[in-house]
Amino acid sequence: MTMRRKHSSMTLLEKRSFRNGLLFALPWIIGFLAFSVYPLCMSLYYGFTQFNAVTTPKWVGLQNFQWLLKDATVKKSLMNTLFMAFVSMPVNLFVALMLASIVVKDFRGRTLARTFFFLPSIIPMVAATMVWIWMFDPTYGYINNVLSAIGIRGPNWLIDARYTKWALVLMGSWTTGTTMLVCMAALQEVPVSYYESAEIDGANGVQKFFRITIPCMAHVLVYQAILSFINSFQYFQQVYIIVTANSGTKMGASLGGPQNSIMMYPLYIFHNAFTYLKMGRAAAMAWVLFVIVAILTVILTRISRRVNENAGVE
């Protein structure tokens, strides 16, 4: 009898905490349904329809997806996005790791240096991109003037289609502050004793870096690489700002930059939706993007988990 009463009071407690838990999480749950689930479902439906902003969607079957497979700009934008994912990610990771291994050291002015390296990452994207556009100016920009001072003739960064994406890579490497901080935290976790015993064995700095530092923080690096890779598929604001500024000054008046060289996949979605008002096509493209990102996330988290397990074994 007492047992049962105890049992039932437990479930009452459980019920109460279930109710409380649900109540406290309710705002997010409502938001999730309204701002994620509903739009995701509607977006899928819209992918099979045709409409502009105001008209009622008209069912067109697979037409949008057929267009997507044939359209040259879709292909181009996907390639551009992949370029950013594969080139920008390792560059950023390298820069972040380099900065982190500097600011992790104990030296005078360390906090100041960390502030300087991190500051670019919190600057509003619009302002930063504007400054970069100005710095990339082939004649009056600082970058080419600094380059010419050391005897290099700089390219027409944002006008020459061969260099536009590299300009973006350069710009991106400036804002690796968050990754730097995460790497710094990971570097601090590496046991000092590892380095000490390596020193006794006569290892030099390079050996220590590749044999101790990198393996010890592999899981963090892989995780950051994954995040950066997935984020590349959302690369939008910078290119939108550059393209709009360019067409404003008629440098390379095209919606995707010179020869569509910086037409990123999300930018093309945006143009389809809000410039050409082909919302059905945009929705179809967006869903393809969603599926790509979802698959990548699953694959990459598996890899990341395996790295973690390996790190645990060591």
Add this chain to the structure above:
Amino acid sequence: MSMKTKHEWTGYRVGQTVKRTLFYLLVVLLSIVFLSPFLVMITTSFKTNSDAFTLPVKLLPRQWVFENYPKAFETIPYFRYMGNTAFITFFSVLGQLLVTPMVAYSLSKIRWKGSKIISGLIMATMMIPISVTMIPLYRIYSKLHLVNTYIPLILPAFFGRAFYIIIYRQFFAGVPNSLMEAAWIDGANEAQRYIHIALPISKPALTTIGIYAFLDSWSDYLMPLIYITKSDRNTLSLGLQQYISEHTVDWSRLMAAATIFVLPVIVVFVIFQKNFVQGIATSGLKA
């Protein structure tokens, strides 16, 4: 280990000094590289436009002028846009501060079936591209005649954001349960425990989230771009684009406008740097 001779020691010391100097050189060089866009922004804002377009290009103005600032404020309705931005930012921060701790509390301090599922879903929402949700949301807002109002920009803040909730949950995870349990024995209910214990304890996390929300909202570009088309409703982030006309760009004015736009961000960052750095380092995540 053998003892080093006096001669070897001097060599070692010289080596260390050279190493140290090189290290400092590298730090200074990198600092200049990372600060240069800021320097360019600020110095250009004090140049006359013709100075900016004179070769050879010099970092410092040939003649310091301050007229770009008042001119920048006239070129676009700058203070109106600033007010708009501040309005949106204020309510976004308010929303996030109200909701984030609640949800984080539910996930880490209330033991209930479903908290794990919710946590997983929150992580999952971080990978949903904005492109996918933007079209249906735009359609709803336009049907409700809310385009060109600030509702689409503010409303989501009152339903929490994955990144903030995760950081907050991480903070709660470090708070011992014994504190909460002691209050439970005293007969406090969940809401009382939340208001009287959890919230005051998590002040540092609250500050961190407040700063993140401020920076994100102040800098936001995409949402205003989608939802704001009437020029008097513009935010500053949209307004900067207006300095670029079809024929020319007045870079000096644009850089003056950008400097003022960026200033609050830098001030907030410098004041709250510690919260900021810890937030990122502990979450291991990137916004």
